[in-house]
Amino acid sequence: MTRHAVPYVGTLSAYELGRRVHRGLPSSTISITIPEADPVEIAWLGRPGPPGRFHAAVAGLHLDAAELRQEGYGRGVWVTLSPLGAAALLGVPAAELSGRVVELADVAPALADLPERLAGRRSWPERRALVEDALLAGWARHEARAGDRDLRVVLAALSGTDRVRETAGLLGCSRRYLSATVRAALGVTPKEYQRLVRFEAARGRLVAAARSGAVSLAEVAATAGFADQAHFTREWRAMTGCTPVEWLRTEGPSA
Known part of the structure; x- marks a missing residue:
């Protein structure tokens, strides 16, 4: 059977954290993290308070970085939605999720059993199909708004x-x-939205440069719209808590 792309979905992929900490970077999209088994712990960097534990986490647009930990195998499914996808697929406006991480079941009760259902699927095609079908069902429930x-x-x-x-x-x-x-x-x-878009453009170019084996921060800064390399590095540190070089060293192009 031919499957069709789900509207508003940018990424739908498997992830594997291993046993290390993953740094979640600022984003102009809505992200859904569904662990395979053990809950994922998410803590905002620079914000007070203990980390939250989530069976399936939904994160809104955010200008801060976060740390993600997951015990056991550290595997699961990761989905990103355009801002319009929050209302169209989950039934909640993107504004209500801004700067927050919440349980998927709290914002989309119809998807409360999705983590449990995913645990029963062993192959990636089966898991992907299940998530796609669940999101398409959400789209049927929440038609895109006129605006x-x-x-x-x-x-x-x-x-x-x-x-x-x-x-x-x-x-x-x-x-x-x-x-x-x-x-x-x-x-x-x-x-703030423009700041996120520019940051993500720089991140994409930085990863592409690292994969090619020739990283030029000055070139990344110029092509992403920063005044110069120093401006780019200051902005990256302010939004992530580390420099671009430190991020590449700890996360690598695979991030």
């Missing part, structure tokens, strides 16, 4: 420039209206 198309245009425009005022001009609206719209939908400001 999704407009918000998609807004996010595309924000991704194309570093200046909020310029984006507002392109969209033919005031900066104040743009800010209110984005904050209400995503839980972050337009500038």
Whole structure:
């Protein structure tokens, strides 16, 4: 049977943490982490309080880094959704998840038994199909909202420039209206969303450079829209708690 891509899904893959700590980086997407067996522990870096334990974790857009630990085999399924996917597939607006990690069962009760059902699937094709079917069922329950198309245009425009005022001009609206719209939908400001998009562009280029064996931080900084290498390194450290070189050394291109 031919399977169809699930709308709003960017990534759907298996993961393996081993026994080490994984650093979860800032993200402009919604992520769902479903451990294979033991719960995953997630602690925000720089925030007070003990780590949370999750049978299946949903993380909203966030500008902070987090540490993930999982006992045992440290394996599971990892899914990323576009911001619009939170409402369309899970039934909760992205703004309600912003800066938070919550149990999947708390935001999408219909998916409460997904971790248990995944544990009964032994092959990756079976596990992937189960997650796809569960998300498609969510899409059937939560039809895309009428404003999704407009918000998609807004996010595309924000991704194309570093200046909020310029984006507002392109969209033919005031900066104040743009800010209110984005904050209400995503839980972050337009500038924060642009900051996340630029960070993710730099991360992608950094990983690609590491895989090719020729890492030039100056080139990564320039192509990702930073003023220079120093600006890029300061921003990376502020958002992750480490330098780009330290992250590559501990996480590697496989991250």
